Amino acid sequence: MQTVKIVVTGPFNSGKTEFIRAVSEIDVVSTERKISSDVERVKDSTTVAMDFGRITVDEDLVLYLFGTPGQKRFDFMWEILSEGMLGFIVMVDSTRPETFREARSILETFRAYAPTPYVVAANKQDRADAWDLEDMRVALRLDGKVKLLPCVATNRETVKGVLLELLYSILAEMEAGQA
Amino acid sequence: MALKGNLKDFTITQLLNLVNLARKTGTLVIEGSGDIARLIFRDGKLAYAQYGQEENALASILQRSNKINATQYRILKERAANMTDKELGLLLVNAGYLTQADIIESLQVYCADVVRRLFTWVDGFFHFDGEGELPEDRILVRIDLENLIVEGSRQLRELEQLQEEIPSLDMALKFTDRPGTNIRNVNLSVQEWRVVSHVNPKNTMRQIARFAKMNDLEIRRVVYSLLQAGLVEVVRPDGAPPAPQARMFPTTDRGEQKLLVNRLISRIRSL
Structure with missing residues (x-):
């Protein structure tokens, strides 16, 4: 059996677990714990080690999706999870501009780990207070060549769209002889 | 017992705070990446600072603070090579070239600057020895640590934010x-x-x-x-x-x- 993996990262509460849950064929193996910090009490629980989803491609190929813990104090897990990834997705909560800076920092950190392709998913684009993609691109200081994709992590179709765009980028880099 | 540890666990500002609050006397040696610094404290105040192999004799500090020019510095280096800093300071004051306040101010600025440079050290071993001897040949100063601690805390916070970026x-x-x-x-x-x-x-x-x-x-x-x-x-x-x-x-x-x-x-x- 051959296995490959894609990492889903991003700040706390950006929607990584929901993203994986939307396409995983197994119940996401989650390491969620109750939130202990009042500052981060915008949801009841958070991922402390990783989320783990699976998509079986055929009888001898499986794609694993790994979600990183969003809280800064668990960032020692990031490098371990990034080893051998095909590419990574940075989830950003479009309604919380106060997390954009951290998203940018996470993106830089993962780029330093591995020169693999990546895309940025602007999550919660269905909300009225979501930032426009072009405004987010400026705020996140993303180059025009970086794919910034609209996403609603609870909607399977948009999650599929993000995964496909990442795979197209991987293919394009391979064809350009860079991957 | 000597106080020792790593800056990752105990920052420079925390160390200065400890020295200040406990009014400690002794020598703090910090080994950062590739450099070493030595700070001497008396009763919780900074008395002396040395950064790596940097020249910190009085003549050199006076030139750096523009109290003497390059030619005067060269002459002092030649003629006062065998003098201690205390002897040289006395000579300059008695000869009317500089005042005592000029000399003390230059030394204080230099020592505070050494401490400021250490604020960016976030990793490295430190060792505080209460038994260390004071350098007999050097002029010691008395610098209150409170302002340096506030400045250091501000810099550390800035460094943390920039490290995130x-x-x-x-x-x-x-x-x-x-x-x-x-x-x-x-x-x-x-x-x-x-x-x-x-x-x-x-x-x-x-x-x-x-x-x-x-x-x-x-x-x-x-x-x-x-x-x-x-x-x-x-x-x-x-x-x-x-x-x-x-x-x-x-x-x-x-x-x-x-x-x-x-x-x-x-x-x-x-x-």
Whole structure:
């Protein structure tokens, strides 16, 4: 059996677990714990080690999706999870501009780990207070060549769209002889 | 018992605070990456500072603070080579070249500057020895630590924020492709120009800092302002060996790898 993996990262509460849950064929193996910090009490629980989803491609190929813990104090897990990834997705909560800076920092950190392709998913684009993609691109200081994709992590179709765009980028880099 | 540990666990400002509150007397030796600093305290006040092998004799400090010029410094080095700092200070005051206040002020500025340079050290071993001997030949000062502690805490906070923005100095910089932007038309500070002149995907930020003689905080501060202005972007250094990676693909054959990605694409589409 051959296995490959894609990492889903991003700040706390950006929607990584929901993203994986939307396409995983197994119940996401989650390491969620109750939130202990009042500052981060915008949801009841958070991922402390990783989320783990699976998509079986055929009888001898499986794609694993790994979600990183969003809280800064668990960032020692990031490098371990990034080893051998095909590419990574940075989830950003479009309604919380106060997390954009951290998203940018996470993106830089993962780029330093591995020169693999990546895309940025602007999550919660269905909300009225979501930032426009072009405004987010400026705020996140993303180059025009970086794919910034609209996403609603609870909607399977948009999650599929993000995964496909990442795979197209991987293919394009391979064809350009860079991957 | 000697006080020792790592700056990762106990920062410089925490150490200064301890010395200040406990009114400690003794020598604090800090070994950072490639440099060593020695601070001497008396009753919780900074009395003396030495940074690595840097020349810190009185004549040299006076020249650095522009109390004497280069020619005077050279003459003092020749004629007062066998004098202690105390003897030289007395000579300069008695001869009317400088006042006692000039000398003390220069020494205080130098010692405080050494401590400021240590604020960017976030890793390294420290050792405080209450039994250390005071240097007999040097003029000791008395600097209150409160202001330095406040300044240091502010710098550490700034460094932490900048580390979030620029996590790794092992990445390189390149100019952004913005048609119509000419760097010559942008008003940059001297420090920013020093960095800009080394911007090249071949140079890591750590190398640029070394070329421009900047510490981690200074280089991050400059790079942050250049990033904010959209003049540069962070890239992986050219020619750098790729970080050791676990295998991305279960096969090394390029054709099979492409086939595998296409199989993934088909599967995701069919979900």
